[in-house]
Amino acid sequence: MIVMLISDESSKERQYIVRYAKDLAAKWTDEYWEMLQCSSISELEETVSQKTRTDIVCVDITMEGALELTKELRRLTPSSYIILIASPRISPAVYMRPAIGAESLLLKPLTESQVQEVLSEAIRTYIDRFLSPDEKKVFVIEHKGGRVLIDYNNIYFFESREKRVYLNTEAEEYGFYDTLDELQEKLEDGFIRCHRSFLINKSKIVNVFLSQNRIILKNEFEIPLSRSYKPVIKEYLEKGGK
Known part of the structure; x- marks a missing residue:
């Protein structure tokens, strides 16, 4: 099972990301994907407080407080693939930090072509890791719900x-x-x-x-x-x- 978290106040952006991610998931894997959607900073806070394991994270950091919550998501699951949704008005120095370790970036205003390009690369990269994990960093569980990767530190x-x-x-x-x-x-x-x-x-x-x-x-x-x-x-x- 692969858990993807999408946090964005824009319903249009969020639904497009979810729909395209599901299409790619069905195309490239047989795994069950759980899509966790947060439409507000309070919903993201609640998800983080539950210490939910995530495999792929896509967070709009233009929401106040989202950057700190993204840091906590990284701490909770060090091996997760993080995609940030940012604004050109925010300096990259603010969010391109080791404590976050983002691997992909979407810049507002989002376009279909940008989302497709970034998600295709992100999901393909994560699936490659998922299918051939570094077992020195993660513990691999194979059970009826599918494969799960757990960071040893967790x-x-x-x-x-x-x-x-x-x-x-x-x-x-x-x-x-x-x-x-x-x-x-x-x-x-x-x-x-x-x-x-x-x-x-x-x-x-x-x-x-x-x-x-x-x-x-x-x-x-x-x-x-x-x-x-x-x-x-x-x-x-x-x-x-x-």
Whole structure:
């Protein structure tokens, strides 16, 4: 599944972008595409507050506050492809920043030919990445809903239950078939086993309570620490871990 976010106060511009993006999606992929539309800055704020994962983002930054929200979208999904809708009256120095990392630009007033040219390049580029992802940067999930790419930095923990593995981000959970033993071998040193049912992201650890057999992650996730894995966690802490 590919999630595309389009934020633009102009209904005409927004609907044209959505329609053309859908045409390209149907032409170039078999994946299901979810189109999230925001017609106001308040709707964009609500979407960002829900910490929604996005693959492609198209935001009109002429709306007051949209630039800061775009920065937050980049933080939430570092691998997303960002298209900015700007005005010639805004200096590129304002929006061409590493914190945003925009890869394409649409300048108002939008024309059909401009939208078609920019969207064609943007969507083709993202699809190429989607089909051949850099697995050092993203974790790839194949499930009945299609393929999902998750930035490693967004993963809090993996949990094994009911014969499946569940990947948990700050706001979402994705189930797929695998085992924690196999995952532990595949993943790099950024993850550590603390329980037969849990594999956690080291960068998300806030506190470890050895005597209480529990680990606290960012955003108040509480993960059990089993006796059998306590020596592993203790060694990690002694080597300078949190």
